[in-house]
Each structure stands twice: as structure tokens, then as C-alpha cells.
């Protein structure tokens with residue numbers, strides 16, 4: 001202890017210092033680490049060494065320390081025989097184990113068989129089966145459909161239809177949805193840009209807006225109505241004489257406020273809404289919007305499950 005440390009504690013000898021001094025009298029205490037802290041530290045060191053032996057750890061040359069811990073799982077070989085396998089612990093073996101357990105889970109298997117055998121009506125009326133459909137369907141939808149239709153099935157205006165609004169291009173019955181999934185869909189609407197003159201496009205767009213009460217009927221919409229329901233446009237041929245859509249054509253219902261393709265709702269003024277519609281009618285819909293066919297890509301049971309899942313997304317009416 002040096003002379004230039006006039007500290008009461010030090011004078012009594014209670015605390016040691018490291019012996020360094022800065023700025024004349026600034027010193028550093030030399031307290032021992034608390035015992036509990038030290039033991040924790042030794043404990044973590046021992047734990048890490050133990051861990052290296054149990055789990056895969058350090059690289060060694062071309063390979064690595066594989067650890068003693070093993071995972072056993074069952075695989076099914078090409079002949080359909082189940083084979084018990086054991087592998088040094090890794091996340092892949094762990095996943096294979098979990099997948100095998102899920103597939104062999106007797107409750108799940110029984111439920112799947114029940115859903116397979118049941119009619120749509122029976123499934124919808126059975127809360128247990130519906131719960132199963134919702135949980136399994138969510139996974140299937142996330143893996144196969146969400147990339148286009150969105151996680152929740154909300155879709156993207158102009159590209160992928162919203163599946164949650166109970167408004168369907170191709171029909172919303174369970175059978176029709178099933179048909180959509182099995183064979184895919186590819187709606188076609190001709191481009192009217194060359195067929196109709198700009199003012200005719202204006203008029204027909206105006207008429208379409210009156211169908212959903214976005215615009216008030218007037219002279220322009222009357223002219224548009226004649227185009228829509230006559231040979232000039234022939235729109236009624238696909239959209240129906242009542243403009244409520246023809247599901248066998250995938251032609252949209254134009255009398256509701258739900259827009260699947262033409263982005264009308266986000267336009268603020270009537271002028272903008274009309275402009276969006278005009279552009280849409282002029283260019284039509286070609287092979288840009290295609291719903292792939294899932295037959296052969298998904299198992300039949302999975303397609304059935306997804307049809308029920310999508311049906312209930314839309315409110316199940």
C-alpha cells in the first residue's frame with residue numbers, strides 16, 4: 001500500500017488495491033470474485049466440455065466430432081417396409097423422426113381416413129373433422145397456395161383472387177372448388193382495345209360502374225349498356241344478361257362491390273375508376289392469370305382436404 005492513498009477503508013486494511021494510481025489518487029480495488037459467481041463460471045466450462053461429447057461440435061480435419069447422442073427413427077423403403085434406423089444426433093434425423101411419428105400417429109391416421117370416407121356435408125357438420133381440416137389444411141395451404149394467394153388466402157388484386165370473401169369466379173360450392181383445384185383454371189377475356197373505339201370503351205366502363213352503383217346511370221352508360229348487351233361488345237355472352245357472372249366461364253360478377261382484377265376500390269375519383277376499367281377492358285385477360293392444376297401434384301386426399309379448407313375460408317356458404 002502506498003502513501004498517497006488516504007482512504008479510510010484502506011487504512012484499516014479492509015480492502016486491497018491493485019497498486020496502480022491514476023491522476024494522482026485514482027485507484028483500483030482488488031476485490032475477489034464472489035464465490036457463487038466463480039462456481040457458475042466453472043460450471044459453464046464443465047457443461048461446454050460435456051456438450052462437445054454429447055452433440056456434434058468441433059471440426060476435425062475433413063469431418064467433425066459427431067457426439068455420442070443418437071436419434072432413432074423409422075423410414076419406409078421402396079418395398080413399403082418400415083425400417084428402424086439409428087443415427088448420430090443431427091437436426092435432419094430429428095426431423096425424420098418427427099415426420100414419421102406424425103404420419104404414424106394413430107389419431108391422425110384415423111382422422112384422415114374418416115375425412116377421406118366422409119361426404120362434404122358430413123365433414124362440415126362434424127366439428128372434430130372441421131378442426132382437423134383447419135389445422136392440416138393450413139399447413140397444406142401454406143406450402144402450396146400461399147405463394148400466390150397469400151398466407152390467409154386474401155390474394156392480390158389484379159393477380160390472384162381473394163379466397164376469403166365468398167365471391168367466386170368459378171363457383172364457391174365445395175364441388176366447384178374441388179374442380180378448380182383438380183383441373184386448374186385459366187379465365188379468358190378478349191382484349192377490346194382494337195374492337196371498341198376509345199369513346200365506346202369510355203361508355204362501357206361507365207356502364208360497368210353503374211352496375212355496382214359506383215356511378216349514376218346517364219346518357220353515356222345507356223350507350224355502354226347497348227354495347228355490353230349487344231353484338232358490338234358481347235360482354236353479356238360471358239358475364240351474363242344480368243352481369244352477375246357465369247361461373248363456367250370464370251367470368252366475374254360485375255354487380256357487386258368486390259373486384260377481383262380491375263383495381264377499382266383503391267381509386268378515389270370516379271374518373272380514376274373509369275380509367276382503370278377502360279385500361280382493363282382494352283387489354284382483357286390472357287394467359288397472365290393461371291391457376292395451376294393440382295391433380296398428380298397433390299394427393300387426392302389432400303386436394304379434398306384443401307377444398308373443404310378453402311370453402312370455409314370463404315365463409316362456407
Ligand code: HEC
Pocket residue numbers: 141144145146147148149159160161163167168169170171177180181185186187188250288289290291292294306310
Ligand atoms: C401460381 C399461382 C397460384 C398458385 C400456386 C395457386 N393458385 Fe389458385 N389461383 C391462381 C389464379 C391466377 C387464379 C385465378 C384464375 C382465373 O380466374 O383464371 C386462381 C384461382 C383459384 C381459385 C378459384 C377462385 C374463384 O374465385 O373461383 C381457388 C379456389 C384457388 N385458386 C385455390 C387455390 C389453392 C387451394 C391452391 C393451393 C393448392 C392454389 N389456388 C394455388 C393462382 C394460383
Ligand code: HEC
Pocket residue numbers: 169186187188189190192204205208228233234235236237238239249250251252253254258259260261262263277280281285289
Ligand atoms: C369470353 C368471355 C368474356 C367476354 C366476352 C368478356 N369478359 Fe369480362 N371477364 C371474363 C373473365 C373470364 C373475367 C375474369 C378473368 C379471370 O378470372 O382471370 C372477366 C373479368 C372482367 C372484369 C373484372 C371484374 C373484376 O372483378 O375485377 C370486368 C370489369 C369485365 N370483365 C368487363 C367486361 C366487359 C365490359 C366486357 C365487354 C366489353 C367483357 N368483360 C367481356 C370473360 C369475358
